[in-house]
Amino acid sequence: MDVWSHARWRIELPPGHKFPISKYGLLVERVSGLVSVLESEPVPWEWLALVHEEALLERIRLGQMSIREQRGLGLPWSELLVERGRRSVGGTVAASRRALSLGIGMNLGGGTHHAGRDFARGYCLFNDVAVTLARLRVEGLAQRALVVDCDVHQGDGTAQILGPDPDAFTLSLHGARNYPFQRIPSDLDLDLPSGTGDDEYLAELDRALDEALDAGPFDVAFFLAGADPWEGDRLGRLSLTKPGLRLRDELVLARLRGIPTVVVLAGxxxxxxxxxxxxxxxxxxSVLAAARALS
Ligand SMILES: [Zn+2]
Structure with missing residues (x-):
C-alpha cells in the first residue's frame, strides 16, 4: 500500500521546543517495511486559497506574519516551514485520491485542524482536510464529507471552515480542559473529562458516530487519528492506553466501512x-487491515 510523508522537509527548532518534529522521520523508518512511503507534493497556492483568506496566505508566503501570529502558531516562520506545510496538505490530497479509488488512504502527516480560514495557530499552518475537500469538490470527485476528529484537542479551525457547510459534518472528541480555550463549535463536540479512560472513551465515540453517520450519506470521510489522547501525553489530559487507542482506530474504521476514508496523523x-x-x-x-478487507 502507498502512503505519503513530508518528513524530509524537517524544520530546525530551538532546543527544548515542544513540537515533536522527530516523530515524522521515526515513523517513516518504522513503517518502511510495511508500506511504500511516497513523498508528498506541495499543493499550489490556488488550492490553499479555496479555503484560506488571501491576506493570510500572502503573509505566510512572504514571511510577514506578525510576532503575535507566530507566537500563536508556535513555530518560527521559515521558507522551509511553508514548503513543509504545503507538502503536508499535498499528502492528504494524495491519500484522498487513493481513498476514492481504493477505499482507504493515509497521510503520515496532516490533521492540522487548528488552522482556520483567516488564522494559523497551534502548530497548524494550513487546514489539510478542508483544502482537500475543497479540491475534491472542484474536481467533482466528492461533495458530502464527514470529519471524525479524535485528536485530543478540539478541531476549531475545521469547525470554523466546515461547521456552517451543509454538506460537511464535523465531529470532534477532545479533552474538555485542553487547548483551544476559546472554541468554535463543530457540528458535534464531545468534551471529555480529564482522566477519561478506554471504556468510557470508546462508548462515547461509538454513540457519537451513530449521530454523525445519521447525517449521511457521505462521499468521503476524514479520520484524524491523533496519538495525544494517550495517558502519557504531555498535552493530553485523557488516559487512553495504547491498546485502547488501537481499539479506537478499529472502531472508527469499522464504522466508516463503505465510505472512502482518508486517515491523517494529527497530534x-x-x-x-x-x-x-x-x-x-x-x-x-489498522489501515492496512481495512485495506486488505477491501481488496
Ligand atoms: Zn492535538
Whole structure:
C-alpha cells in the first residue's frame, strides 16, 4: 500500500521546543517495511486559497506574519516551514485520491485542524482536510464529507471552515480542559473529562458516530487519528492506553466501512516520541487491515 510523508522537509527548532518534529522521520523508518512511503507534493497556492483568506496566505508566503501570529502558531516562520506545510496538505490530497479509488488512504502527516480560514495557530499552518475537500469538490470527485476528529484537542479551525457547510459534518472528541480555550463549535463536540479512560472513551465515540453517520450519506470521510489522547501525553489530559487507542482506530474504521476514508496523523506529544510513533504505527496497521478487507 502507498502512503505519503513530508518528513524530509524537517524544520530546525530551538532546543527544548515542544513540537515533536522527530516523530515524522521515526515513523517513516518504522513503517518502511510495511508500506511504500511516497513523498508528498506541495499543493499550489490556488488550492490553499479555496479555503484560506488571501491576506493570510500572502503573509505566510512572504514571511510577514506578525510576532503575535507566530507566537500563536508556535513555530518560527521559515521558507522551509511553508514548503513543509504545503507538502503536508499535498499528502492528504494524495491519500484522498487513493481513498476514492481504493477505499482507504493515509497521510503520515496532516490533521492540522487548528488552522482556520483567516488564522494559523497551534502548530497548524494550513487546514489539510478542508483544502482537500475543497479540491475534491472542484474536481467533482466528492461533495458530502464527514470529519471524525479524535485528536485530543478540539478541531476549531475545521469547525470554523466546515461547521456552517451543509454538506460537511464535523465531529470532534477532545479533552474538555485542553487547548483551544476559546472554541468554535463543530457540528458535534464531545468534551471529555480529564482522566477519561478506554471504556468510557470508546462508548462515547461509538454513540457519537451513530449521530454523525445519521447525517449521511457521505462521499468521503476524514479520520484524524491523533496519538495525544494517550495517558502519557504531555498535552493530553485523557488516559487512553495504547491498546485502547488501537481499539479506537478499529472502531472508527469499522464504522466508516463503505465510505472512502482518508486517515491523517494529527497530534502526539509523548515525552519520548517513540511512544507517539508506536501509536501511529498501530493506526497504520489498522489501515492496512481495512485495506486488505477491501481488496
Ligand atoms: Zn492535538
Amino acid at each position: 502526539g506529544y509523548a515525552p519520548d516520541p517513540r511512544d507517539t510513533v508506536d501509536i501511529n504505527v498501530a493506526t497504520l496497521e
